[in-house]
Amino acid sequence: NGYQAATFAEKQTGKKDGVIVLGNGNPGASSIDKRQNGSEEGIKKYNAEHGTNYSFEAFPDGSFGELTESIQKWTAQFGQKGPDLVAAIGTGNPTPIYQAMQEQGMAPGSIAVGSTDIPPAHQKAIADGWVQWGIDQQFYIVVFFDAAAAFGTLEAKYPYPSIHTGGEVVTTDNL
Numbered sequence: 118n119g120y121q122a123a124t125f126a127e128k129q130t131g132k133k134d135g136v137i138v139l140g141n142g143n144p145g146a147s148s149i150d151k152r153q154n155g156s157e158e159g160i161k162k163y164n165a166e167h168g169t170n171y172s173f174e175a176f177p178d179g180s181f182g183e184l185t186e187s188i189q190k191w192t193a194q195f196g197q198k199g200p201d202l203v204a205a206i207g208t209g210n211p212t213p214i215y216q217a218m219q220e221q222g223m224a225p226g227s228i229a230v231g232s233t234d235i236p237p238a239h240q241k242a243i244a245d246g247w248v249q250w251g252i253d254q255q256f257y258i259v260v261f262f263d264a265a266a267a268f269g270t271l272e273a274k275y276p277y278p279s280i281h282t283g284g285e286v287v288t289t290d291n292l
Contacts, residue, residue, distance in 0.1 A: 118208075121159070123159070137171050140194075142207065161173075178191060180207055206232060207232030207233070253285045
């Protein structure tokens with residue numbers, strides 16, 4: 118997620134430095150905090166590989182809760198960071214990011230925006246140009262494998278397998 122943010126930040130803004138902000142929708146939740154930490158590492162990796170100098174900041178945006186509160190928090194981030202902001206990352210819901218952009222009169226693509234997960238609203242935001250990427254965790258496959266593995270474990274005493282099911286980057290090119 119962070120690597121994509123840096124990639125699109127450079128492409129969208131043409132800047133080699135700036136701030137990439139991540140909104141953590143549920144601080145303290147292990148899987149969401151891992152998304153935050155992985156995003157920061159991705160930005161560091163991009164910087165090392167491409168000679169950029171993007172900084173990373175995270176804040177609790179409440180994006181898994183009340184939408185209007187999260188929009189207000191993102192609006193504050195836009196005001197605080199001003200022209201230094203090159204990308205905004207969600208940890209599962211980019212909706213408050215692009216809705217705050219719309220309320221501020223920002224144009225689609227003026228900063229890079231993306232998030233993990235890719236529900237229908239996120240896909241529409243990609244098609245409309247407000248969001249540049251999503252990371253598909255393949256939820257249908259995850260649930261299918263979980264059910265099959267549970268059945269095998271309970272009924273036939275097979276060991277529970279570990280299966281990688283997702284992480285595919287979705288953009289306008291493969292939407």
